[in-house]
Amino acid sequence: xxxxxYTCSYIPVExxxxxxxxxxxxxxxxxxxxxxxxxxxxxxxxxxxKSNLGFILKNQKNFACIIGSTGCDMARRWIEIVKSTxxxxxxxxxxxxxxxxxxxxxxxxxxxxxxxxxxxxxxDKSLIQKExxxxxxIRQRLIAIDGRRRANPSAISTTTxxxxxxxxxxxxxxxxxxxxxxxxxxxxxxFLLGSPVSYESAPFIELIEQRLRICGDFNCGLSRGIHxxxxxxxxxxxxxxxxYQPGCIFKxxxxxxxxxxxxxxxxxxxxxxxxxVLDYCDNFDFEIHRMEKRFSLPILKLKSDFxxxxxxxxxxxxxxFIDVLASYRGGIV
Amino acid sequence: xxxxxxxxxKKIGLRTWSKQFEKISTETISRYRYYNNGEWGIYLSPxxxxxxxxxxxxxxxxxxxxxxxxxxxxxxxxxxxxLFRAKQIGKKVIATMGDLGVVPILVxxxxxxxxxxxxxxxxxxxxxxxxxxxxxxxxxxxxxATCFSRAVVAAxxxxxxxxxxxxxxxxxxxxxxxxxxxxxTVEDMGYEVxxxxxxxxxxxxxxxxxxxxxxxxxxKEGFVYPKILEEHLxxxxxxxxxxxxxxxxxxxxxxxxxxxxxxxxxxxxxMGIKRMNEEAPIAPIPALELMVIEFxxxxxxxxxxxxxxxxxxxxxxxKDRVAKGIGVLKKDAIPIAWVTPSADPYLLNLVEECGCxxxxxxxxxxxxxxxxxxxxxxxxxxxxxxxxxxxxxSTEERIKKIKEKIVKKQVKGVLITNxxxxxxxxxxxxxxxxxxxxxxxxxxxxxxxxxxxQQIKTRLEAFVEAMR
Numbered sequence: 001x002x003x004x005x006y007t008c009s010y011i012p013v014e015x016x017x018x019x020x021x022x023x024x025x026x027x028x029x030x031x032x033x034x035x036x037x038x039x040x041x042x043x044x045x046x047x048x049x050k051s052n053l054g055f056i057l058k059n060q061k062n063f064a065c066i067i068g069s070t071g072c073d074m075a076r077r078w079i080e081i082v083k084s085t086x087x088x089x090x091x092x093x094x095x096x097x098x099x100x101x102x103x104x105x106x107x108x109x110x111x112x113x114x115x116x117x118x119x120x121x122x123x124d125k126s127l128i129q130k131e132x133x134x135x136x137x138i139r140q141r142l143i144a145i146d147g148r149r150r151a152n153p154s155a156i157s158t159t160t161x162x163x164x165x166x167x168x169x170x171x172x173x174x175x176x177x178x179x180x181x182x183x184x185x186x187x188x189x190x191f192l193l194g195s196p197v198s199y200e201s202a203p204f205i206e207l208i209e210q211r212l213r214i215c216g217d218f219n220c221g222l223s224r225g226i227h228x229x230x231x232x233x234x235x236x237x238x239x240x241x242x243x244y245q246p247g248c249i250f251k252x253x254x255x256x257x258x259x260x261x262x263x264x265x266x267x268x269x270x271x272x273x274x275x276x277v278l279d280y281c282d283n284f285d286f287e288i289h290r291m292e293k294r295f296s297l298p299i300l301k302l303k304s305d306f307x308x309x310x311x312x313x314x315x316x317x318x319x320x321f322i323d324v325l326a327s328y329r330g331g332i333v
Numbered sequence: 334x335x336x337x338x339x340x341x342x343k344k345i346g347l348r349t350w351s352k353q354f355e356k357i358s359t360e361t362i363s364r365y366r367y368y369n370n371g372e373w374g375i376y377l378s379p380x381x382x383x384x385x386x387x388x389x390x391x392x393x394x395x396x397x398x399x400x401x402x403x404x405x406x407x408x409x410x411x412x413x414x415x416l417f418r419a420k421q422i423g424k425k426v427i428a429t430m431g432d433l434g435v436v437p438i439l440v441x442x443x444x445x446x447x448x449x450x451x452x453x454x455x456x457x458x459x460x461x462x463x464x465x466x467x468x469x470x471x472x473x474x475x476x477x478a479t480c481f482s483r484a485v486v487a488a489x490x491x492x493x494x495x496x497x498x499x500x501x502x503x504x505x506x507x508x509x510x511x512x513x514x515x516x517x518t519v520e521d522m523g524y525e526v527x528x529x530x531x532x533x534x535x536x537x538x539x540x541x542x543x544x545x546x547x548x549x550x551x552x553k554e555g556f557v558y559p560k561i562l563e564e565h566l567x568x569x570x571x572x573x574x575x576x577x578x579x580x581x582x583x584x585x586x587x588x589x590x591x592x593x594x595x596x597x598x599x600x601x602x603x604m605g606i607k608r609m610n611e612e613a614p615i616a617p618i619p620a621l622e623l624m625v626i627e628f629x630x631x632x633x634x635x636x637x638x639x640x641x642x643x644x645x646x647x648x649x650x651x652k653d654r655v656a657k658g659i660g661v662l663k664k665d666a667i668p669i670a671w672v673t674p675s676a677d678p679y680l681l682n683l684v685e686e687c688g689c690x691x692x693x694x695x696x697x698x699x700x701x702x703x704x705x706x707x708x709x710x711x712x713x714x715x716x717x718x719x720x721x722x723x724x725x726x727s728t729e730e731r732i733k734k735i736k737e738k739i740v741k742k743q744v745k746g747v748l749i750t751n752x753x754x755x756x757x758x759x760x761x762x763x764x765x766x767x768x769x770x771x772x773x774x775x776x777x778x779x780x781x782x783x784x785x786x787q788q789i790k791t792r793l794e795a796f797v798e799a800m801r
Contacts, residue, residue, distance in 0.1 A: 289474025
């Protein structure tokens with residue numbers, strides 16, 4: 001067993017990594033995995049949850065434990081399904097939805113204590129500092145890569161960036177490349193947001209980037225994790241860095257999410273937005289209307305169940321979106 | 334409270350009720366009033382009145398024929414009017430959203446403050462047999478594959494179902510995503526929202542190591558939880574208290590003690606009714622009325638004192654019927670448990686028509702049914718009561734009582750009513766089916782208003798066959 005599974009951006013990877021295992025973010029999204037998950041869940045459960053369950057059922061021997069979170073209702077309840085279908089030890093991290101640092105802080109203390117006891121390891125100051133430095137170093141490299149993606153013209157595609165971020169999210173830090181060749185693009189610049197992008201979402205990103213360049217994003221599975229900046233390399237520092245990271249859309253109120261995305265859209269000079277929304281992902285589905293009003297940019301909403309059956313339809317919609325982008329710039333829309 | 338006339342218990346339709354209503358004297362009608370106002374607070378009407386006002390489903394429903402039930406329906410259907418009246422006479426109307434059980438107790442502890450749950454409007458599209466609220470919600474950007482509580486977004490938009498609240502307290506956290514999104518949408522519409530956290534009740538099996546006994550506590554209902562949960566809730570309740578203090582200028586903790594006592598009286602009565610219904614050989618009261626009674630525990634339908642009297646009256650009715658061995662269903666009706674309330678009231682009628690009787694329920698409001706401790710600090714008592722909440726912990730805990738009743742053979746089947754796309758339904762249903770597999774289980778997706786088809790009826794009949 002070499003992996004410690006986790007489900008949420010609010011769970012510090014540094015703490016998980018201090019166990020000596022690789023933190024593995026559960027971000028699987030693939031139709032056959034999803035169908036396996038459906039043996040235990042209703043069809044209207046989140047496709048990410050179903051796929052993750054399918055993945056876990058096939059790979060349970062690789063996981064020493066899974067740290068779930070109360071991030072969204074389905075993600076929280078998913079841990080109970082994992083518990084009832086596998087022998088993997090599970091833990092649920094109570095991630096508050098409101099601005100409640102006290103709960104978050106207490107939960108981190110408890111998580112540390114649980115992991116120390118479970119793995120018979122002491123998470124002393126030097127170990128935490130070492131982990132913080134390791135992960136901060138990686139994130140700095142990723143920020144530099146992301147900088148080239150965001151540059152104008154964009155020098156790295158999100159297709160490539162996604163592959164690199166998969167290494168980060170799977171704890172395969174040694175595989176993150178140092179040298180990445182330029183992929184300069186002058187295609188229309190767009191911003192991607194919405195539900196998590198899965199490890200298996202490459203064909204979807206490639207499809208978008210055939211005609212457009214994704215210059216920035218705010219999705220789990222892409223750049224979300226790298227915006228966490230640890231100022232104080234200790235447990236207390238981790239608490240602050242992770243709790244006050246760019247706000248998740250699940251937070252209430254979620255104004256922080258909008259402020260961050262608005263800033264990023266401007267910084268990346270994006271001319272349009274693609275919202276990737278998984279089926280039954282309430283948190284994004286509810287917000288599209290508001291986003292349209294708030295961001296004042298054309299938005300293309302692409303619904304997905306992680307199958308690629310509707311790729312042709314998506315391609316047509318992306319083509320139509322490009323026409324909208326062109327006319328919007330001309331002041332017609 | 335004395336009943337005005339005696340009838341043999343049965344379920345009747347609108348026409349019969351209207352005829353029966355003629356026997357009620359004007360004096361009796363004027364006796365029952367909300368906010369104790371004789372001028373405009375009279376609420377006793379035959380159900381047909383509300384059908385004329387737009388509650389079209391009433392013509393299909395069957396009601397308990399007692400005067401007590403009539404009083405209850407008149408009062409419940411009068412709520413919108415009551416909320417507007419409250420505002421007119423200077424009361425503060427406070428929308429309490431999401432926690433289903435405790436925040437109204439805080440609100441009621443402040444003078445002239447009336448709490449209400451906008452989510453209870455989820456029944457309205459069904460009573461009205463109209464998709465107007467749901468369609469409006471869709472136009473406002475709310476996805477269709479979500480809980481029917483999305484009607485609340487439209488209600489806030491239309492401003493016709495309740496007055497503009499003086500304060501909106503929205504509880505979120507370990508709760509369903511759909512309603513959390515509804516509340517966020519309400520805030521986006523320009524309403525000022527006071528957010529409160531509902532922390533997760535982590536039971537010992539969701540720790541990696543066996544938790545030390547000294548960090549755990551257990552509710553009287555048997556839920557084991559980390560003690561720190563109480564502190565998290567108390568902190569939130571103090572924040573809410575401060576917000577109400579700011580709104581009213583009053584800060585009198587003694588009122589909270591008194592309110593808790595009153596709440597406990599209601600809860601005792603309701604649990605008494607539920608217990609009698611469960612144990613009686615013949616169902617003394619229909620499932621539909623019972624659901625309305627159970628949900629009244631949330632906030633007393635915006636006039637707590639009047640609601641308490643109504644429930645007391647129903648309690649005596651049920652007691653009387655049980656003592657006489659009479660009721661509203663056949664003796665051989667099959668006892669079932671109902672998990673998650675149905676947004677469509679007609680389903681409760683239909684289940685009984687198919688030969689079932691609902692003896693136990695898990696309507697996601699367990700926190701509103703338990704007694705609140707009166708011998709400890711009140712905010713702690715509220716926290717300890719809320720920790721029994723249905724949706725803040727695991728599914729296994731949620732249906733534990735039903736499982737026990739299955740073992741005791743008090744329940745022969747389980748009916749689960751779901752909403753397509755609702756977060757907890759999607760995740761819990763298969764697990765509940767697995768955990769309660771000793772008896773037949775029927776899981777139904779409640780269709781949109783006026784959408785109950787022959788297919789659902791056939792499935793119900795098959796469910797009954799399987800139980801027999």
